[in-house]
Amino acid sequence: xxxxxxxxxxxxxxxxxxTKNMRVKVCGxxxxxxxxxxxxxxxxxxxxxxxxxxxxxVLRHMNSAxxxxxxxxxxxxxxxxxxTYDEIMNHADNFGLHMxxxxxxxxxxxxxxxxxxxxxxxxxxxxxxDPIDFKIRHYEDVCDVFLFDTAGETYGGTGRxxxxxxxxxxxxxxxxxxxxxxxPDDAATVKNFQQGANGKWLFxxxxxxxxxxxxxxxxxxxxxxxxxxxxxx
Numbered sequence: 001x002x003x004x005x006x007x008x009x010x011x012x013x014x015x016x017x018x019t020k021n022m023r024v025k026v027c028g029x030x031x032x033x034x035x036x037x038x039x040x041x042x043x044x045x046x047x048x049x050x051x052x053x054x055x056x057x058v059l060r061h062m063n064s065a066x067x068x069x070x071x072x073x074x075x076x077x078x079x080x081x082x083x084t085y086d087e088i089m090n091h092a093d094n095f096g097l098h099m100x101x102x103x104x105x106x107x108x109x110x111x112x113x114x115x116x117x118x119x120x121x122x123x124x125x126x127x128x129x130d131p132i133d134f135k136i137r138h139y140e141d142v143c144d145v146f147l148f149d150t151a152g153e154t155y156g157g158t159g160r161x162x163x164x165x166x167x168x169x170x171x172x173x174x175x176x177x178x179x180x181x182x183x184p185d186d187a188a189t190v191k192n193f194q195q196g197a198n199g200k201w202l203f204x205x206x207x208x209x210x211x212x213x214x215x216x217x218x219x220x221x222x223x224x225x226x227x228x229x230x231x232x233x
Contacts, residue, residue: 023204030216039072
């Protein structure tokens with residue numbers, strides 16, 4: 001099986017140079033209606049979690065054929081944790097994924113192999129005083145986008161922010177998504193981050209639990225308000 005890169009959102013070599021329209025990835029989708037409504041709101045990425053230990057494990061909630069048939073502008077992103085190459089490719093085919101996000105301990109070689117077929121987001125969990133340059137050094141040339149999240153005891157999200165200023169001190173030369181505890185009141189904080197040393201590489205933000213009424217159930221009114229605020233802050 002071969003799934004070629006779709007080009008729906010061409011992430012390679014793209015640099016978000018302080019634009020007003022911030023790309024938004026809403027992760028942990030569990031309802032088809034959510035995907036449709038996010039597409040209508042102009043959200044760039046819709047994330048579906050393929051990690052069985054997550055309460056938002058998509059295989060328990062959504063029909064692959066229905067997701068694949070949906071042809072909106074939103075990019076369908078599969079989130080995986082230490083899955084095999086065949087598992088990822090099979091789900092990418094069944095769900096019509098445009099991109100994959102690797103949130104486990106995937107090696108650079110593994111990322112490179114996947115990147116030949118799909119756009120790859122590699123996630124890094126950041127804790128206090130973490131050597132970010134050391135963590136990312138072998139991944140620069142083998143994936144398309146980085147994602148920086150808050151380190152926790154498990155692979156799932158923590159709902160907490162890490163020290164974003166640490167990213168400004170790192171030698172990042174790759175578009176990245178900012179994740180970890182971003183909530184409805186953070187539009188101005190995100191925009192302020194863009195003014196820092198590495199803000200030019202901010203490709204977008206990744207949001208999840210702070211915009212839910214229950215795990216996997218998004219508050220669409222809250223999301224719409226936040227997306228609109230990002231455009232005007």
